[in-house]
Amino acid sequence: MDRRSFLKKSGIGAIAVTGLALGGIIYAKTEKNMKKIVIIDGGPRRNMNTAQMLESVAQGAESAGAEVKTVRLYDMDYKGCISCMACKLKGKASNVCKYKDALAPVLEDISQADGLVLGSPIYFGDVTGQMRAFLERLTFPWLSYNDYSITAPKRMPVLLVTTMNGTPERNNSNGFGSMEYCITAAMGEPQKLAAYNTYQVKNYGNYELAGFSEEAKQQWRNGHWEEDLQKAFEAGRKMAETKTF
């Protein structure tokens, strides 16, 4: 099933968010034995480019029978790694962060999930600060200072989604940067999806954005956005169908 037929069948609008939002976490329907996929939205804007890409991933995964939990980092109160070193205590070392704040249950969920999706707009060439802070909490406990091995509680497929103003030919994106190394070592090679030359605002005429041509943006969007969303849908479906769980 492609994205359009899924939306038609399920009656979900293109930018609708499914489920019930509770403290930044959107819970989807749960049934026993469903594959569980956690989506981390590291962008601040609801229903804009990153959120829409991630919603398409969620719809693709749900179309293949997965249970999806979407976490909106900007709705949550948490810190990056505070260097408490609790994850490296002798006899009590843990590869899940021990610090108890709003992120603790999310990190616990990821440790038992069957797939992980990380999405962020590109800010100054990198992922957002919220995403970076989240990644510190996710990955520092994976790293052993005894032998420098990197081990997640569970290996699972990972999808990295970025959206940006840049084009495929001209962009400054480092993607997930140095964190990609940790993710690859712990989980395996991640799949990557990028949506380029996104619409940053709905009406360019209202802003001091003379460096962009709205017409050129519109043209790009007409030629690419549906395809980007479809690729996101397919990536979600593929993750839910993968047999490596």
Ligand SMILES: Cc1cc2nc3c(=O)[nH]c(=O)nc-3n(C[C@H](O)[C@H](O)[C@H](O)COP(=O)(O)O)c2cc1C
């Ligand atoms: C603070 C800030 C910094 C940005 N830096 C970059 C950048 O370095 N490279 C780029 O291509 N786009 C940059 N952008 C544009 C966003 O990445 C792009 O509009 C993205 O699709 C926004 O995602 P959203 O619609 O989900 O918020 C920046 C936007 C903001 C607000």
